[in-house]
Amino acid sequence: MMDAVDSRLLSLVQARGDITAQDLGAALNLSPSQAARRRQRLEVEGVITGYGARLDPGRLGLTVQAFVQVQMAAHNPETARGFASLVRTLPEVVGCWTLTGEADYLLRVWCADLPALNTLIHHRLLPHPAVARVQSQIVMDQLKADSGLPV
Structure with missing residues (x-):
């Protein structure tokens, strides 16, 4: 069972995964050991699934x-x-979702430049026998950075 302190703790670790137990305790008005035990419980329960760094793509x-x-050419378990399997081998693909509607999958990709995106689409995705159609939208600007879940 999560309480308001757990929710605040989750917000803090989403914003800064490397926060120390000392700083976490101070922010939550708990001792460092109490804060560390709460964080550990949320990790063990699978609420916190890992920690990572946010990297600057431009750099x-x-x-x-x-x-x-x-859009897939056929819909069966083998082609899926x-x-x-193909998507897992493509480092440019940083997210992949199955969808309802016209498209079957939505991929979020990062590439060095437009020729690299072209190579990804025309030499990796489209040649796959399960793929019927690919449509891309290039991001012009990101108005809101990726953020944590609402807790």
Whole structure:
């Protein structure tokens, strides 16, 4: 059972995964050991599934972000597994969702430039036998940065 303190703790660790038990306790008005035990309980319960760093795409040479919709040629478990296997091998794909509607999958991708996006689409996605159609939208600007879940 989560309470208001757990919710505040989750907000804090989403904003700063490397927050110390000392700082967490101070922000929550708890002792560092109490804060650490709460965080550990949320980790054990699977509410907190991991920690990571946010990286600056531009400093890594990634200048093009795009959303790519993929429509499948056939809908059966074998083609779905094959496409999922392909997606897992593509480092440019940073997110992948199955959808309702016209597109079957939505991919979020980061590429170095437009030729790299073109290569991804025309040489990796479209040649896959399960893929019927690909449509991409290039991100012009991101008005809201990726944020944590509402807790």
